[in-house]
Amino acid sequence: xxxxxxxxxxxxxxxxxxxxxxxxxxxxxxxxxxxxxxxxxxxxxxxxxxxxxxxxxxxxxxxxxxxxxxxxxxxxxxxxxxxxxxxxxxxxxxxxxxxxxxxxxxxxxxxxxxxx
Numbered sequence: 060x061x062x063x064x065x066x067x068x069x070x071x072x073x074x075x076x077x078x079x080x081x082x083x084x085x086x087x088x089x090x091x092x093x094x095x096x097x098x099x100x101x102x103x104x105x106x107x108x109x110x111x112x113x114x115x116x117x118x119x120x121x122x123x124x125x126x127x128x129x130x131x132x133x134x135x136x137x138x139x140x141x142x143x144x145x146x147x148x149x150x151x152x153x154x155x156x157x158x159x160x161x162x163x164x165x166x167x168x169x170x171x172x173x174x175x
Contacts (some may be wrong), residue, residue: 070109071152071169074145075121077137083131084110112134118144 076087091101095119113119118141123131139143 063124069105070113072101072105073113074107074118074137074141074148076137078142078145081136083099083135087135091141113141113144116140116144166172 071150072091073087074084076090082090084103088101088103088106091099110119110121114135118138120136120138121133122136123133126132
């Protein structure tokens with residue numbers, strides 16, 4: 060498998076969300092919870108370092124936009140480099156998933172022998 064740049068699989072979730080539309084941080088967190096039926100939650104302490112790393116690698120750009128009430132909200136936008144990274148991350152994920160499924164579906168019907 061191609062050597063990965065140490066991006067976690069959570070980066071794949073963020074890239075995938077941003078491929079659909081520009082979003083702000085809390086919006087991403089709630090979308091992930093909604094789409095994954097709350098079986099996985101992403102905390103701000105996980106999301107923002109990922110966004111910072113993606114922004115430093117120029118996969119994501121941020122911009123600020125005023126919202127009602129006079130506040131400024133920071134949105135994130137997927138760049139062309141980010142779309143390429145998303146494709147590579149999706150391929151790596153599918154390779155990983157296929158490998159895991161091959162192990163889980165071994166001829167004995169699972170990893171553990173009966174009676175374990």
